[in-house]
Amino acid sequence: MIMVNLGSDEIIKYPFLDEAGKYLSDKGFSLEDFATNADLNKIVENAFERIITAVDGRIYKSELASNNSSTNEIFSFLIAVILLKLTGMNTLTRRFSLAEARRAEKFLEKDLKNQQDPRNAKLSLQILQELFSVTIQKEDEYFIIPISDYLSHSVNFHEREWKLINRKVLHGQVQLTSHETVRLVRKELDRYIFSKINSSSSPQMIQGFEPYVTKLKSLAKKFEVKTVESTEYPPCVKHAIEVLEKGENLAHSGRFLLATFLLNKGQTVEQIAPLFKNAPDYNEKVTLYQLNQLSGTSGTTQYKCPSCEKVKSQDLCFPIPACDPIINPIQFGRKRV
């Protein structure tokens, strides 16, 4: 729980904080009131709009002006959550939490920059510290955070600019702009909002909410994704097979890649084992033991195919244009239809 006494302006910015739920109960409204009261019904419409905006990939605009609109705005978030729970379609909740995260991100960045206002500054630093365990200090126009805090978030990014080598690093700290600081927690912010929505209890259907829920359900169907997959192997796997076919030595990491790739594609240990027959140090017993370990038959873990980044770092990646959109060899040749 954030230990700052939040006013409605702060709750508007960060309606996913626990304080927002409290706000609803403090105002003394029940969910039924929103369906029956004409004034409150407008809020349900706003909530619906808020979801539609998010689903369209846009960010819901805030009105921080009047007292009345701030109440509407907080409620529209809370009612949107209720509508999503009633709809029960994960794809909508995912899009909604991402858009809400992007929205909050903007406020967070502004508050972080605006260190003259101690209340906002404290809140933004506290959100980053308490929700995402990032300790931040301001240094000139930059923000510095401990490398270990930085890494625990940045490792989830695939863009090379987030690699530690591409950051200004000094005395155990990483230097970031306010934009980068907030960008660092985007995924977690999204995940945080998503899990808050997911873990909140599902209400019974409320009369008056039904038409919105029906519309949302049909909207969600549009996002069902079908994929087709080609049977061609990615170049890194082809390379590994070629090396073995030539009887050359394939590094342990290459063998791991080949075996986990094929196992994940559904091949059996018996189907894969003969591939290693040409290896200079081939030993049938050892090969079968290791394949069984990787497949999880002898242990408890089934090993996953290493990521493209890992494969690249092991000098086993030979990318072709078809590799551009993938982050794991297993995704090679997968297309949406």
Added chain:
Amino acid sequence: MNVKDVMLLEDTFKKFYFEHFELLHVPENPELREFGFQKFNGGMNRHITLKSDKELHLLLMQNKPSDVYCSNACYRFPNLPMTEKDWLNGDLIFDIDAKDLRKTHPVKNSVIKCSDCNQISNLSGSCPNCQSTKLAVITLTCSDCIKSTKDEVKKLIQILTDDLGINPQSIEIFFSGNEGFHIYAPKSKYQEIGSKERAEISDYIMFRGAIPETFGFKRFNSNKSTLPKFEDDGWNGKLAKQLYGTKSNRSKSLQEVISGGYGLFQKRLEQFRDTIGIKIDPNVTNDIHRIFRLPGSINSKSGLTKIFVDDLEKFDPYTDACYIDDEKINVKVNCPITFTLKNKKFGPYKNEIVSLPKFAAIYLICKGIASTT
């Protein structure tokens, strides 16, 4: 390895352990560590817990291991299978090995052993006996190799302290027992980070994955003012030295760098990996479940001891880490080159039986080029 050699090594190693218990200690929090050992010609025994030096010494006496290991990580249940161990934290560790530093094998210090006919010969692309190309290169004592690994260790320590903010007093250097050094940074602020995060640290240290934008080079309209300067901290400063050479050369080099374009700059960054990147073995640093050679134990690849290095500059592994006695024993040796141990020069030997001090005989047996039979 034949039975007679194994017996000799087992007895010699056991004697060393018995006489040097003072070198062998369990690390801090032993009850949270995983220990492991290997026997000659045997597999790995791991998931072992030891609570005290006494238990460690007992294990050494009872099992006569070829190699002894201990996790850099702490677990709640270190003796359970990997998935149930419950990883708590792990010291940051680095391995710098001569084999990763050299581009070619040192001719004077290396021999080849043919995997087909077992012939040992001077360094060559194929076996002079059977022309096979299945060869293992064996490097014997090489002072130049040790010097370059020491230089690499110094560069690593500078990055660990200046960039990563690790207290230099807490960094411990050990000779690995063969051809390199193991560097520990225990109790650092990186104690609890996982494997992916450690991989990022490895890449940083190795200068891997750098992009031109990081050094102020944009795809379009790059200008001199944003490129690295000599006085810059971190990699920027190091890169400036590499890019421009001297301060007086900076202006001219800057123009060349800019006119070369983005693609060329990216290429040069990749090449700098080999020149300015520190050559650590990333697998060691990134693996948070590794059992790592126990300080004070003998490395069976050489018969030398993994030992704490107090003064890196003065340290000479071929005397300071060679603990085996000089009792004379007869061994059959095929070693076409010379090597130096405990300041004594040995070899070359042409497939002959020679009487050698035990430390030299054990060294050659461990290297696979001598035998008692």
